[in-house]
Amino acid sequence: MSYDVTAVRALFPSLADGTAYFDGPGGSQVPTAVAAAVAGTLTAGLANRGSVTAAEQRADAVVSMCRRAMADLLGADRRGIVFGRSMTQLTFDVSRTLAQGWGPGDEVVVTRLDHDANIRPWVIAAERAGATVRWLGFDPVTAELDDVTPLLNDRTRLVAVTAASNLFGTRPDVPAITAAAHAVGALTYVDAVHLVPHAAVDKATLGADFLACSPYKFLGPHCGVLAADPALLETLHPDKLLPSTEAVPERFELGTLPYELMAGTTAAVDVLTGLGMDAIEAHEDFLLARLLDGLARIEGVTVHGSPARRTPTVLLSVAGREHADVHRSLAARKINAPAASFYALEASRHAGLGDGGALRVGLAPYTNDEEIDRLLAALTEIAAGS
Numbered sequence: 001m002s003y004d005v006t007a008v009r010a011l012f013p014s015l016a017d018g019t020a021y022f023d024g025p026g027g028s029q030v031p032t033a034v035a036a037a038v039a040g041t042l043t044a045g046l047a048n049r050g051s052v053t054a055a056e057q058r059a060d061a062v063v064s065m066c067r068r069a070m071a072d073l074l075g076a077d078r079r080g081i082v083f084g085r086s087m088t089q090l091t092f093d094v095s096r097t098l099a100q101g102w103g104p105g106d107e108v109v110v111t112r113l114d115h116d117a118n119i120r121p122w123v124i125a126a127e128r129a130g131a132t133v134r135w136l137g138f139d140p141v142t143a144e145l146d147d148v149t150p151l152l153n154d155r156t157r158l159v160a161v162t163a164a165s166n167l168f169g170t171r172p173d174v175p176a177i178t179a180a181a182h183a184v185g186a187l188t189y190v191d192a193v194h195l196v197p198h199a200a201v202d203k204a205t206l207g208a209d210f211l212a213c214s215p216y217k218f219l220g221p222h223c224g225v226l227a228a229d230p231a232l233l234e235t236l237h238p239d240k241l242l243p244s245t246e247a248v249p250e251r252f253e254l255g256t257l258p259y260e261l262m263a264g265t266t267a268a269v270d271v272l273t274g275l276g277m278d279a280i281e282a283h284e285d286f287l288l289a290r291l292l293d294g295l296a297r298i299e300g301v302t303v304h305g306s307p308a309r310r311t312p313t314v315l316l317s318v319a320g321r322e323h324a325d326v327h328r329s330l331a332a333r334k335i336n337a338p339a340a341s342f343y344a345l346e347a348s349r350h351a352g353l354g355d356g357g358a359l360r361v362g363l364a365p366y367t368n369d370e371e372i373d374r375l376l377a378a379l380t381e382i383a384a385g386s
Contacts, residue, residue: 003283005368008275012366020371022337025166025194025313025362027216030268034220037267041260048256059259066262067249069269074192074211075202076227082249083257087193087212087224088117093252094189094210094226097238099125102157106131109151109159109181112346113138113170118160118191118212119346131157140351143168143305148177156186163206164195167344167357168305169313171195178207193217197364198284198311200277203227219365220268221261226252275365284312284363287372291361294376300383304351304358312363318383323359326382333378335371337361 009015011031021029041062049063050056063083071078084090102108108126110119112135126133134151138144143165152159159181164171178188190208192201197218203211211227233248240251272280291314295301300319318326323339330337341348341357348357361375 003275003279005283005366009366009368011271015366018334020335020367020374021364022335022361022367022371022375024197024364024367025217025360026338026342027222028197028219028364029366030221031219031271033271034264034267038221038260038264041263046259062259062263062266063257066266069266070225070227073196073201073269073273074213074225074227075204076211077230079230080228080233080249082226082228082233082252083262084224084226084253086222087191087214087226088121090212090224090226090252091117091189091191092121093238094236095121095125097236098158098187099129099131100237102126102129102131104130105155106157107134107153107155108132108157109134109136109148109161109186111136111138111145111161112350113143113145113165113168113172114160114162114191114344114346115166115193116343116345117193118162118189122158122160122189136161137350138170138347141306143170143307143347143351145170145172145177149180152180152184152186154184156181156184158187158189160189161191162194163190163192163201164198164311164313165305165307165344165347166194166313166342167347167360168307168315168351169194169310170305170307171199171309171311174206174208178209182207194311194313197272199281215261215265215268218268218272221264223258223261223265225265272365280365283365284367287363287367287369288312288314290369290372291363291376294372295379298376298380298383301379304353312367314361315358316361317358318379320385321382323356326359326379329382330375330378333374335375335378337375 012029014029045055047055049060067078067081070081137146181188187209189210193214196213216222302317304315327339339359
């Protein structure tokens, strides 16, 4: 059965004005069903979770459904689904908690390919604990990660790695990395923010002790989700208020949960899985091949990184043009493709792009052939000085 991108696009009201959104890696467009779930939850009558009033029961049901939906999406246990303000906030919370057991002589591994949200929390936590940070590099040309094995030993406490680079699209061999980490007794923290929108994700297959993602990157509202085994969460004791529950996963969720965002997240999972992750990946891979082939034909355009496995994400430069100028020129043509390092600061610097990065083009389930053609035509004009 073919992928009906026209039917998919009809789910997204923001597409009606003709703008081509290639900025999905920073946050996708939102289907009507997600907005309706958010609004419907806010107006249905809510209270703190409980079992007495209808409003209490409604709030409790929203939380339960969201945990179940995210567990299904990530191949995780719903009892280990933690909801938070963002992936960044959740990672800082986990890093502070884990670092309570670290000290001098302990080591933490981070990669230069990652978004800073999966680097800085670990660097800060390690430094405060007196632990050592080991850096895993990558090939600046291909954007492929180096071998992690030489960095691992019996002092390694945690390995933090991305499941997909938000800058180059690189999809490292995460199962091999986590297996190597587990072999020396280390925990693994996998940033799946940029992978979940594009491919089926299974926590066990990846070998992630902690798996983090962001619903607003896969058609949902602005929030973050962490998945871990409940038994592992039981061993951790984050800072919390005295009256708040010790139950897992609630002990990691500070304050009243945003029920409307959780309802929106459930709706987003329903839309995403309804389209079929294999179908989405095939659609995006086809368009990515067209895009890369077209870019290779434009004189003056350079694509940065050539990973063997990647998400539909392309970082590029146009000779003689500032990245910000290209961004503005495309925007004038109703094509949204921003330019920056996108918080992948270490990756941008390591690839020789400095703090400014380059222009990023990201494909999404709603991207179609006509938009690829428009982008390629616009870049051809810009590269020629038009």
